[in-house]
Amino acid sequence: MLRRLAAAAVLSLAFTASALATDKPHHIAIQVDQNDPQIMNLxxxxxxxxxxxxxxxxxxxxxxIITYCPGLHMLRSDTSPVQDRIRRLKDFVFPGKIQFSACNNTRQGMEKAEGHAISVVSDATIVPSGVVHLMELQEQVWSYVRPQSSRP
Incomplete structure (x- = not known):
């Protein structure tokens, strides 16, 4: 009788642990650091x-999706080849599920080099540093992906 109770308790704990594991929210950080429409679309x-x-x-x-260095072009309102797709995904397809982070360090460097203000698409959030933001997300146990081009 005690063995059956113990077995039932162990199974109950296993099912509870399994159920709790699936309730855990998932997090993924995607890095874009290249001015390449193929990488942006990927x-x-x-x-x-x-x-x-x-x-x-x-x-x-x-x-x-964290952009910095030349990848900031993905979120620049004057150069983004994917801004219509970003707007669609953010506003209509997946509202509240996707964030676009633009590196302010990169933006300031581009402004200095180009001699004018750089604006980002309205669906982007400016973060102080793209690399630091990515690092802090990874420290919070976010999964990390860096899409790569298949071109040589």
């Missing part, structure tokens, strides 16, 4: 696929 594809996967499982996921 990052957006990765974000879309992750959000759709967890949405189908009724699980929460937070996505942050």
């Amino acid at each position: 990052a957006l594809n990765n974000a879309t696929n992750v959000i759709e996967y967890y949405r189908a499982r009724n699980e929460d996921v937070d996505v942050d």
Whole structure:
């Protein structure tokens, strides 16, 4: 009798632990540091696929696409080749599920080099440093992805 109770208790704990594990929200940080439309679209594809996967499982996921160095062009309102897609994803497809972070260090460097103010798309959040933001997300146990071009 005691063995059955002990076995039932162990199984109950296992099921409870399993249920709690699936309630844990997922987090992914996607790095874009190249001025390459293929990389930018690949990052957006990765974000879309992750959000759709967890949405189908009724699980929460937070996505942050962090841009810095030449990758900031992804979020520049004057040079972004993907700004329409960003707006669609942020406002209509996945509201509240995806964040776009623009590095202020890079923006200031571009402003100095180009001699004029640089604005980012309205769907972006400016962070003091893209690299620091990425590092801090990883310290908070966010998963990390850096899309790579398949070009030589």
